[in-house]
Amino acid sequence: ELKVEQNPLFLSMQEGKNYTIYCNYSTTSDRLYWYRQDPGKSLESLFVLLSNGAVKQEGRLMASLDTKARLSTLHITAAVHDLSATYFCAVGWFYFGTGTSLTVIP
Amino acid sequence: DAGVTQSPTHLIKTRGQHVTLRCSPISGHKSVSWYQQVLGQGPQFIFQYYEKEERGRGNFPDRFSARQFPNYSSELNVNALLLGDSALYLCASSHLAQGNSPLHFGNGTRLTVT
Numbered sequence: 001e002l003k004v005e006q007n008p009l010f011l012s013m014q015e016g017k018n019y020t021i022y023c024n025y026s027t028t029s030d031r032l033y034w035y036r037q038d039p040g041k042s043l044e045s046l047f048v049l050l051s052n053g054a055v056k057q058e059g060r061l062m063a064s065l066d067t068k069a070r071l072s073t074l075h076i077t078a079a080v081h082d083l084s085a086t087y088f089c090a091v092g093w094f095y096f097g098t099g100t101s102l103t104v105i106p
Numbered sequence: 107d108a109g110v111t112q113s114p115t116h117l118i119k120t121r122g123q124h125v126t127l128r129c130s131p132i133s134g135h136k137s138v139s140w141y142q143q144v145l146g147q148g149p150q151f152i153f154q155y156y157e158k159e160e161r162g163r164g165n166f167p168d169r170f171s172a173r174q175f176p177n178y179s180s181e182l183n184v185n186a187l188l189l190g191d192s193a194l195y196l197c198a199s200s201h202l203a204q205g206n207s208p209l210h211f212g213n214g215t216r217l218t219v220t
Contacts, residue, residue: 043196050206093154
């Protein structure tokens, strides 16, 4: 069974700082998704990464995919409070990571 | 257009009872998937249906079943409820059976088993 691991599981960062969330998966795949979930809410799609070397950016978030390393990253630039949420990576539609709970503090 | 709608939003059941959760996909979407999300964890895949046929099944016991109707809405049934079935149940839809588009999730049904 495919395993998807994220780290860190919990991240507390100050506003204005940069940080990266890592998503490792155990078998080859060329479809990687990132979702955001606010407390008590459903999942919202952020990025779709479909090929090796794919990079997508939206505002202060940038996602990348290295299929050879089986690694995706979600980079946060100059964090703001509104980015506080839980972020999930997913390989295809069936395998979700454990989630990274991000708290941005003033 | 309305998004994915799920009902009910909250439900409290007793061990041993059964429950039916309902999902209406986005208009035009023919694929519906169900997930269980336990507090503090990522969603776990339960079922996928496309054009009324089961296309995928996760590692869940036979107490879990689902079906998709001609209008592409779907039901998830869970029999003989256990305390461990307490979770947020998410439904997601897509216009493809499998593909490169992300899933569109509903707001979920919060099931509490006492």
